[in-house]
């Protein structure tokens with residue numbers, strides 16, 4: 152039984168797709184442009200046709216529980232890496248990058264536990280929103296959380312929370328609300344920001360002796376790692392959502408486009424713009440714009 156929205160990329164729409172359910176979704180989510188409609192068609196299971204009070208209340212309970220679970224996971228993840236850093240099991244920079252990689256990808260992977268209601272994406276966005284508030288409170292030193300500061304900042308300064316980490320959670324909120332499970336754009340953008348950009352730092356610091364000609368601060372090893380890992384995580388996430396029945400992919404059509412998005416995002420990340428534009432803005436923005444161009448939505 153299809154769980155959540157089914158997006159057919161290239162394949163024929165499943166028989167369950169009906170004009171009334173498609174009309175319903177069109178009133179709730181943007182639909183792909185006519186050019187791409189032969190590749191992307193969004194449909195929805197029966198629950199939406201006549202939402203009853205029971206379906207509604209069950210969905211709210213499910214979404215509230217899922218939100219509580221994922222919020223707890225976020226706190227646990229930061230605490231685990233704070234503990235590993237305090238005990239000098241891993242150094243602070245590696246800890247920060249692992250939190251960068253795991254937070255967003257685990258958040259993206261948690262979306263299927265939310266209900267199929269139209270409000271589910273807003274419940275899910277509460278998770279990064281709560282963390283956004285946490286970052287602002289501690290970034291302004293209105294309260295202190297040494298563990299948070301140590302595990303997500305470069306130099307251990309609270310005000311650093313108001314830069315990269317804050318942009319990061321704002322991107323998570325945006326992707327959850329705007330793209331959600333209905334579009335590959337959000338999945339690919341988060342895979343590139345979390346997986347691709349995160350691994351670039353880890354691999355670049357270790358193996359980055361050969362620098363990029365136009366940016367001596369970054370290396371070919373870092374960029375190549377970003378391209379490959381970002382591509383693989385993007386395809387992995389799309390496959391994950393395929394297995395769960397949210398999307399049906401024309402894989403050759405899709406893989407070509409994911410590779411192109413990964414290339415563009417990697418090129419943007421390699422540019423000498425770190426001082427002016429944070430990677431947590433430029434990488435997801437480049438990924439989203441390119442993915443919208445090639446996927447149509």
Ligand SMILES: Nc1ccn([C@@H]2O[C@H](COP(=O)(O)OP(=O)(O)OP(=O)(O)O)[C@@H](O)[C@H]2O)c(=O)n1
Pocket residue numbers: 247315351352353354355356359368369370371372373374377420421425430431
């Ligand atoms: N394509 C890349 C990206 C990063 N790096 C290495 O990783 C370090 C940090 O990369 P950067 O993207 O600048 O990370 P920060 O912005 O410092 O960290 P954050 O994204 O968490 O703010 C760089 O100095 C470089 O040594 C690299 O070699 N090649």
Ligand SMILES: C/C(=C\CO)CCC[C@H](C)CCC[C@H](C)CCCC(C)C
Pocket residue numbers: 221222224225228229247248250251253254255257258261278279282302303304315316319320323431
């Ligand atoms: C170090 C980071 C960015 C700098 O490049 C990442 C900051 C992460 C936030 C402090 C916490 C974000 C938590 C996620 C919204 C939810 C994760 C849930 C999952 C189940 C662990």
